[in-house]
Amino acid sequence: MRRSSRCVSFATVVVLAVSVSACAMLETREAKLQAVKTVGIISAVGDEMSFARTGLTGLNNRSQSFPIGSWGLDDLIVQQATTALNGRFQVRPVSYQRAVFTAIKDSPVAPVNLIRGDPFKKLVQTEVSPQGLDAYIVITKAKANFGGGGRKVEGVGFITYGTLLASSNHIHALYEIRVIDGKTFDVIEKMTAQPLDNTEAVRLPGPSRLVDESFSPSTGDPARNENLHGAITDLIARSLSSTLSDMHLADVR
Amino acid sequence: MNHPVQACFRSSRTVVARQTFLAPLLTALAAISAVSDSASAQTAFTLPAPPFELPIGPSLSGNWTVMVGVGGEYKPDFVGANRSMLSPVPIFSIRRAGSAEQFRGPRDGASIALIDCGDFRAGPVGKFVASRKANSYSELNGLGDVGAAVELGGFVEYYPVDWFRTRGELRQGIGGHHGVVADFSADVIIPVIQRFTVSAGPRFTWESTKATSPYFGIDAVQAAAAGLPVFNAKGGAHSVGAGVQVSYRVNPQWEVHSYVEYERLLGDAAASPLVALRGSANQTTVGIGASYSFDVKIR
Numbered sequence: 001m002r003r004s005s006r007c008v009s010f011a012t013v014v015v016l017a018v019s020v021s022a023c024a025m026l027e028t029r030e031a032k033l034q035a036v037k038t039v040g041i042i043s044a045v046g047d048e049m050s051f052a053r054t055g056l057t058g059l060n061n062r063s064q065s066f067p068i069g070s071w072g073l074d075d076l077i078v079q080q081a082t083t084a085l086n087g088r089f090q091v092r093p094v095s096y097q098r099a100v101f102t103a104i105k106d107s108p109v110a111p112v113n114l115i116r117g118d119p120f121k122k123l124v125q126t127e128v129s130p131q132g133l134d135a136y137i138v139i140t141k142a143k144a145n146f147g148g149g150g151r152k153v154e155g156v157g158f159i160t161y162g163t164l165l166a167s168s169n170h171i172h173a174l175y176e177i178r179v180i181d182g183k184t185f186d187v188i189e190k191m192t193a194q195p196l197d198n199t200e201a202v203r204l205p206g207p208s209r210l211v212d213e214s215f216s217p218s219t220g221d222p223a224r225n226e227n228l229h230g231a232i233t234d235l236i237a238r239s240l241s242s243t244l245s246d247m248h249l250a251d252v253r
Numbered sequence: 254m255n256h257p258v259q260a261c262f263r264s265s266r267t268v269v270a271r272q273t274f275l276a277p278l279l280t281a282l283a284a285i286s287a288v289s290d291s292a293s294a295q296t297a298f299t300l301p302a303p304p305f306e307l308p309i310g311p312s313l314s315g316n317w318t319v320m321v322g323v324g325g326e327y328k329p330d331f332v333g334a335n336r337s338m339l340s341p342v343p344i345f346s347i348r349r350a351g352s353a354e355q356f357r358g359p360r361d362g363a364s365i366a367l368i369d370c371g372d373f374r375a376g377p378v379g380k381f382v383a384s385r386k387a388n389s390y391s392e393l394n395g396l397g398d399v400g401a402a403v404e405l406g407g408f409v410e411y412y413p414v415d416w417f418r419t420r421g422e423l424r425q426g427i428g429g430h431h432g433v434v435a436d437f438s439a440d441v442i443i444p445v446i447q448r449f450t451v452s453a454g455p456r457f458t459w460e461s462t463k464a465t466s467p468y469f470g471i472d473a474v475q476a477a478a479a480g481l482p483v484f485n486a487k488g489g490a491h492s493v494g495a496g497v498q499v500s501y502r503v504n505p506q507w508e509v510h511s512y513v514e515y516e517r518l519l520g521d522a523a524a525s526p527l528v529a530l531r532g533s534a535n536q537t538t539v540g541i542g543a544s545y546s547f548d549v550k551i552r
Contacts, residue, residue: 054415055444061414108370145371148356148442148450149415152371163444194316195350205349
């Protein structure tokens with residue numbers, strides 16, 4: 001009897017300890033965001049566009065990349081994010097070397113990424129000015145698998161998915177958003193942009209849509225393809241505000 | 254090609270047990286289908302933010318795709334048996350909305366790709382091998398039970414092109430056997446249309462003596478009890494075969510799939526009196542299943 005009462009007491013202490021730590025964790029992100037007044041926005045998504053063939057392809061299915069810096073997608077992202085966040089935060093302009101942020105790649109060995117930590121924390125500390133803002137919103141390319149095979153796609157791109165009887169074309173703008181504490185440089189929040197409510201059989205874990213052949217970069221210089229430019233811009237514009245809202249940074253839809 | 258979580262609850266006792274298992278699953282499927290009957294994978298439920306957050310890792314907020322389903326697998330009663338039975342197979346997975354379902358074969362162990370270069374993946378793998386009870390099947394009378402085993406090890410996967418997968422698994426048994434098992438497979442994956450995919454390819458399994466003898470070896474005591482000759486089963490090439498899978502996505506929610514896996518036992522597994530006199534070296538597994546996917550949004 002005495003033994004079972006000891007067990008009950010021990011269990012109660014464990015439950016209380018777990019509950020207290022859970023409450024402490026609950027406060028972490030929300031409390032940190034509450035304290036944020038001034039933010040800077042960094043975007044490094046739209047320097048180039050990939051062009052890949054997947055599904056039933058020939059033996060040479062390497063992806064190609066085309067520069068699309070002239071589209072000014074990153075300036076557009078900063079502008080749209082500024083508009084979305086201005087109600088809640090004071091958005092301050094920041095300067096940074098965009099190429100340094102786009103050069104960051106995840107290691108294919110998952111434990112290495114866990115051990116080395118988030119590389120963007122250090123970049124914000126060393127490459128962004130001014131320092132001293134409460135937080136920095138960092139928007140960078142995200143990577144995802146496409147189809148059931150081993151194909152990975154990243155950032156802004158165009159994919160032709162080949163099947164035995166037909167093929168389809170998809171465009172995507174995959175990006176992720178981090179909120180980095182301006183004092184400690186810890187990542188307060190991180191989220192990948194969500195898919196739009198499309199109903200295609202082949203989906204990506206981010207903003208994407210089906211397009212026709214006229215959007216294909218193979219029909220000419222992709223940077224001059226206005227259809228492609230407009231469609232990618234639309235994907236980003238429609239997804240950015242909802243992603244910021246999902247992160248509890250903006251109350252817009 | 255959906256077999257994300259296939260925990261096979263094999264009940265060799267009664268068919269009633271299977272029916273009682275299938276009924277709630279089918280009811281749950283029907284209920285979910287009724288609640289979310291829209292024609293797309295749009296958000297079916299919105300859940301509040303979780304009461305706590307993990308100190309590391311990305312936020313849980315956002316859209317998640319939940320897949321539930323049920324299938325049936327008609328497979329030999331035990332490895333080497335010449336009779337088969339139907340077992341229910343539940344299907345369940347949760348993934349970020351839009352995440353691609355990686356191709357998976359019915360024989361694959363449960364695995365996590367810790368190294369993922371896209372066309373090359375590697376990481377730990379595990380497989381559960383159900384116990385073999387002698388009193389469940391008359392062919393096994395006198396041979397004694399073989400306990401359940403867990404096989405742990407590693408896998409490598411390589412896609413030379415998007416439509417061709419090669420995979421190897423090397424696993425060490427714990428529990429029912431203490432041997433080493435190596436599985437090799439290759440699959441040509443052909444999307445006929447976006448919604449319909451066919452895959453097929455050869456399979457080969459090698460097993461060490463310690464993995465073979467508990468199932469196919471017969472010692473003097475067992476021989477006397479079972480009326481079979483003594484047999485010292487050694488390791489080596491265990492089986493060779495082939496498999497075919499088809500999957501059809503009816504709409505963004507519903508998907509059906511089916512597969513046939515054939516293997517021919519080789520070496521001492523085939524030569525064992527248990528197989529040669531009371532069973533069959535030809536082993537065929539047929540599976541069929543249906544799954545329903547819906548999106549859940551976490552605030």
